[in-house]
Amino acid sequence: MDSQREYWIKNMVCSRCLKVIKQELEEIGVEVLSLELGKLTVRITAEINKQIDLKITEALHSNGFEIAKNEEEMIVENIKIVLIELVTELPFHIKEKTSEHLASELHRDYKLLSKIFSKNENTTIEKYLIKLKVEKAKELIQLQQHTFSDIAYLLDYCSINHLSRQFKTITGLSMTDYKNGQMWERSFLDEII
Numbered sequence: 001m002d003s004q005r006e007y008w009i010k011n012m013v014c015s016r017c018l019k020v021i022k023q024e025l026e027e028i029g030v031e032v033l034s035l036e037l038g039k040l041t042v043r044i045t046a047e048i049n050k051q052i053d054l055k056i057t058e059a060l061h062s063n064g065f066e067i068a069k070n071e072e073e074m075i076v077e078n079i080k081i082v083l084i085e086l087v088t089e090l091p092f093h094i095k096e097k098t099s100e101h102l103a104s105e106l107h108r109d110y111k112l113l114s115k116i117f118s119k120n121e122n123t124t125i126e127k128y129l130i131k132l133k134v135e136k137a138k139e140l141i142q143l144q145q146h147t148f149s150d151i152a153y154l155l156d157y158c159s160i161n162h163l164s165r166q167f168k169t170i171t172g173l174s175m176t177d178y179k180n181g182q183m184w185e186r187s188f189l190d191e192i193i
Helices: 015-027 049-062 071-088 098-106 110-121 125-143 148-154 160-171 175-181
Strands: 003-010 032-036 039-044
Touching (some): 003 071, 015 032, 015 039, 071 098, 071 110, 110 125, 125 148, 125 160, 125 175, 148 160, 148 175
Antiparallel strands (some): 032 039
8 A cells, every 4th residue: 555754854945956856766766746845755655665764864865965853853944944045036025024924934933933943053043044144145246246235135134234244243254355355165055054
């Protein structure tokens, strides 16, 4: 008898992640029923039931992904996915506060989300979002297609000064020094904490 099994996956943040995982799983004979950021559903047959967890875990691990072990880890991954999607879809303008947006997207009270995130990641959601925005600012600086004022606007900062202060706090460099130094060290968005 066939059945389905769901897995919550950590570190999946982009469409390339989905493509890689789907391809890897199909190569090892796992039938993917659905795959979205952070969540995988596969078909389980009686013959492969015992081996499926190990196969999937190995395929995910070899590509830098992990299976979330509990509900709190799943919530943290969903928070990260929502925030990373906000930062990658520029301009970053939402009509509500980030806290309201997260509560609405994840159908949970923001206080609970904040508590779980802080407990599991040892940082606040706000500080995590700032790190994401600074990393996106680095990318935009490297592309050299926008002024610093444009970058501040795209990332929903009230002023260039606000972005500049946060950029320097996170990187230790001013935006100008970062641009001119061309020692362009960046982090993958899914590795930021």
